[in-house]
Amino acid sequence: MSLASRYPPARMAPTPPHVFEQPAPAFDVNAVETPAYVVDRGLLKRNLEKLAYVQRESGAKILLALKGFSMFSTFDLVREYLHGCCSSGLHEALLGHEEFRKELHVYAPAFKQAEMETIIPISHHISFNSPSQWKHWKPLLDAARAAGKHAPSPGIRVNPEHSEVEVSLYDPGSPSCRLGTCMATLEDEDLTGLEGLHFHALCEQDSDVLERTLAAVEKRFPKLLAQVQWVNMGGGHHITRKDYDVERLIRVIRSFIERHGKEVYLEPGEAVALNTGYLIASVMDIVPTEGLPTAILDCSATAHMPDTLEMPYRPHVLGTDVPGALPHSYRLGGMTCLAGDVVNEYSFPEPLKIGQKLVFTDMAHYTMVKTSTFNGVVHPDIDLYDPETGVLRVVRRFGYEDFKRKLS
Numbered sequence: 001m002s003l004a005s006r007y008p009p010a011r012m013a014p015t016p017p018h019v020f021e022q023p024a025p026a027f028d029v030n031a032v033e034t035p036a037y038v039v040d041r042g043l044l045k046r047n048l049e050k051l052a053y054v055q056r057e058s059g060a061k062i063l064l065a066l067k068g069f070s071m072f073s074t075f076d077l078v079r080e081y082l083h084g085c086c087s088s089g090l091h092e093a094l095l096g097h098e099e100f101r102k103e104l105h106v107y108a109p110a111f112k113q114a115e116m117e118t119i120i121p122i123s124h125h126i127s128f129n130s131p132s133q134w135k136h137w138k139p140l141l142d143a144a145r146a147a148g149k150h151a152p153s154p155g156i157r158v159n160p161e162h163s164e165v166e167v168s169l170y171d172p173g174s175p176s177c178r179l180g181t182c183m184a185t186l187e188d189e190d191l192t193g194l195e196g197l198h199f200h201a202l203c204e205q206d207s208d209v210l211e212r213t214l215a216a217v218e219k220r221f222p223k224l225l226a227q228v229q230w231v232n233m234g235g236g237h238h239i240t241r242k243d244y245d246v247e248r249l250i251r252v253i254r255s256f257i258e259r260h261g262k263e264v265y266l267e268p269g270e271a272v273a274l275n276t277g278y279l280i281a282s283v284m285d286i287v288p289t290e291g292l293p294t295a296i297l298d299c300s301a302t303a304h305m306p307d308t309l310e311m312p313y314r315p316h317v318l319g320t321d322v323p324g325a326l327p328h329s330y331r332l333g334g335m336t337c338l339a340g341d342v343v344n345e346y347s348f349p350e351p352l353k354i355g356q357k358l359v360f361t362d363m364a365h366y367t368m369v370k371t372s373t374f375n376g377v378v379h380p381d382i383d384l385y386d387p388e389t390g391v392l393r394v395v396r397r398f399g400y401e402d403f404k405r406k407l408s
Contacts, residue, residue: 015313015314015315015316016204016313018238018241018242018274018275018362019275019313019315019316019361019362020316021241021242021275022043022275022276022278022316022361022362023043024318024359025038025040025278025359025385026040026042026385026387027040027385027392028392029280029357029359030357031392032280032357032383032392033381033394034280034281034282034298034299034357034380035279035280035281035282035297035298035299035304035378035380035381036279036280036380036381036382036383036394037277037278037279037363037364037367037368037380037381037382037383038277038278038279038280038383038384038385038392039071039074039273039276039277039364039382039383039384039385040276040277040278040385040387041074041077041384041385041386041387041388042385042386042387042388043275043276043277044074044077044078044272044273044276044364045077046240047240047271047272047273047274047275047276048077048078048080048081048082048272049081050239050240050246051081051082051239051240051268051271051272052081052082053246054239054246054249054250054266055082055083057250057254058249058250058253058254058257058264059253059254059257059264060233060253060257060264060265060266061083061084061103061263061264061265061266062082062083062265062266062267062268063082063083063084063085063086063103063105063265063266063267064078064082064084064085064086064100064267064268064269064272065085065086065235065267065268065269065272066085066086066087066088066092066095066096066269066369067087067088067092067269067369068235068268068269068270068272068273068365068366068369069269069270069272069273069364069365069368069369070092070095070368070369071273071364071368071382071384071395072095072099072100073382073384073395073396074384075099075100078100078272079100079101079102082102082272083102083103083265084096084100084102084103084104084105084124085100085102085103085104085105086104086105086106086107086232086267087104087105087106087107088106088107088108089106089108089115090115090118090119093106093118093119093122093123094118094122097122097123103124103125104122104123104124104125105123105124105125105126105127105232105265105267106119106123106125106126106127106152107126107127107129107157107198108129109129109178109179110129110133111133111137116137116140117140119152120140120141120144120150120151120152121144121149121150123152124152124153125152125153125154125155125196125230125232125265126141126152126153126154126155127154127155127156127157127196127198127232128154128155128156128157129156129157129178129179129180129181130156130181130185131156131181131185131186131189131191134154134156134191134194138154138193141154153195153196153229153230154193154194154195154196155194155195155196155197155198155228155230155232156181156186156191156194156196156197156198156224157179157180157181157198157199157200158180158181158182158183158186158197158198158199158217158220158221158224159172159173159175159177159179159180159181159182159199159201160173160180160199160201160213160216160217160220160221161173161174161175161182161183161216161220162201162212162213162216162217163201164202164205164209164212164213165201165202165203165205165236167203167311169310169311170203170311171203172200172201172203173201173213179200180198180199180200183220183221186221186224191224191227194224194227194228195228195229195230196228196229196230196231196232197217197221197224197225197228197230197231197232198231198232198234199213199217199231199232199233199234200232200233200234200235200236200267201213201234201236202234202235202236202237203236204236204238204270205236205237205238206238206243206244206245206248207237207244207245207246207248207249207252208245208248210233210237210249210252211248211252214233214252214256225260225262226260228262229262229263230262230263230264230265231256231260231262231263231264231265232264232265232266232267233253233264233265233266233267234266234267235266235267235268235269235270235271236268236270237249237266237268237271238268238270238271238274239268239271240271240272240274240275241271241274253266269365269366270365270366272365273364273365274362274364274365275361275362276364277362277363277364277365277367278359278360278361278363279299279304279305279359279360279363279367279380280357280358280359280360281297281298281299281357281358281360282297282298282355282356282357282358283295283296283297283352283353283354283355283356283357283358284296284297284298284335284354285354286330286352286354289331291331292323292329292330292331292345293330293331294330294331294332294333294342295330295331295332295333295352296333296334296335297332297333297334297335297343297358298335298378299334299335299380300334300335300336300341300374300375300377301333301334301341301342301343302334302336302338302340302341302372302374303334303335303336303341303371303372303373303374303375303377303379304334304367304371304377304379304380305343305360305363305367306370306371306372307366307367307370308343308344309340314344315343315344315360315361315362315363316360316361316362317332317346317358317359317360317361318358318359318361319348319349319359320346320347320348321346321347322345322346322347323345323346323347324347325347326347326348326349327347327348327349327350328347328348328349328350328351328352329345329346329347329348330345330346330347330348330352331344331345332344332345332346332358334377335375335377336374336375336377337375338374343360368382373398373402373403373406376403378398379398379402379403380398381394381395381396381397381398382394382395382396383395
């Protein structure tokens with residue numbers, strides 16, 4: 001009986017195929033003080049060039065979704081290629097306005113008065129989550145226009161009630177989801193003045209899913225679709241994954257524009273930063289635990305890569321395989337007191353040593369934006385590597401004051 005079958009992982013989380021697409025670091029890993037996220041500008045540029053191709057060939061405008069990637073030290077590069085950015089609330093909107101400085105789109109399930117007073121002057125589009133939110137804030141938009149001030153183009157988010165997302169935590173297309181309004185709710189509503197239709201129903205999916213989702217939108221919302229000027233098709237498009245059908249995406253969008261004559265937006269976050277970043281960690285200790293020894297790292301699954309627990313998925317560590325495939329198998333655990341702060345189980349060609357550095361791949365998106373300092377653990381540095389100059393630099397280092405300022 002193999003080691004893997006004797007001691008299966010506590011979480012049989014799959015490893016997405018795209019995590020094997022990222023090359024080994026082009027920089028000296030030993031030069032990195034751990035823990036640290038390191039983003040490679042060259043890999044980021046490669047993704048952006050592919051997204052720029054989609055914009056050019058399809059006619060769609062692509063926005064950076066800040067909820068997925070907000071490393072604003074890279075925005076000088078990103079804004080060369082993308083049309084703008086989109087936010088999911090006030091602080092992301094302010095970040096986009098201050099640091100991206102191009103077209104800004106905003107959506108949130110609901111807004112407060114003070115938030116709207118700040119968002120209206122700086123945003124270009126606002127998508128409301130429900131007819132009641134639209135009716136509540138429409139007078140504020142009308143007042144801005146009447147005073148000769150800037151007012152963003154208003155839209156409404158709809159729920160196409162078409163779902164192909166397997167993990168319920170990430171499924172915005174279920175009929176019970178609070179994000180977006182279903183067809184039946186809109187039928188008797190006065191939507192006069194709305195200029196946009198927004199839907200988001202994908203998660204790490206290919207263009208065939210978009211095609212079917214778009215068909216559901218066209219079927220359920222023909223009246224609204226005829227009325228609006230623009231359509232935002234949301235995120236979840238895994239455009240920069242190697243096996244993603246880019247040409248089909250282009251055909252789908254071009255055909256939609258030809259049929260309806262609408263301005264089209266896509267807002268991927270993950271596709272922008274997919275396979276562009278690493279999390280470098282060090283082995284702090286190796287402790288005997290049942291089944292497999294556990295290597296304690298100076299990072300944390302729950303604090304620094306929470307999607308490994310939420311999705312869940314098994315992140316790739318360079319030079320490793322599944323337990324039992326290589327001679328030496330370990331469980332990789334984090335620094336917090338949470339018993340379940342375990343990344344997953346891996347095998348290595350050689351025994352791990354204390355002080356050895358491990359490289360987790362695909363750690364640029366939904367990592368830095370979702371981190372915490374639970375237990376007061378040290379937040380990883382944010383580093384940037386530029387292959388054109390060969391320079392690896394620390395962009396941001398966190399300390400005790402960052403932890404303290406979150407508290408009272």
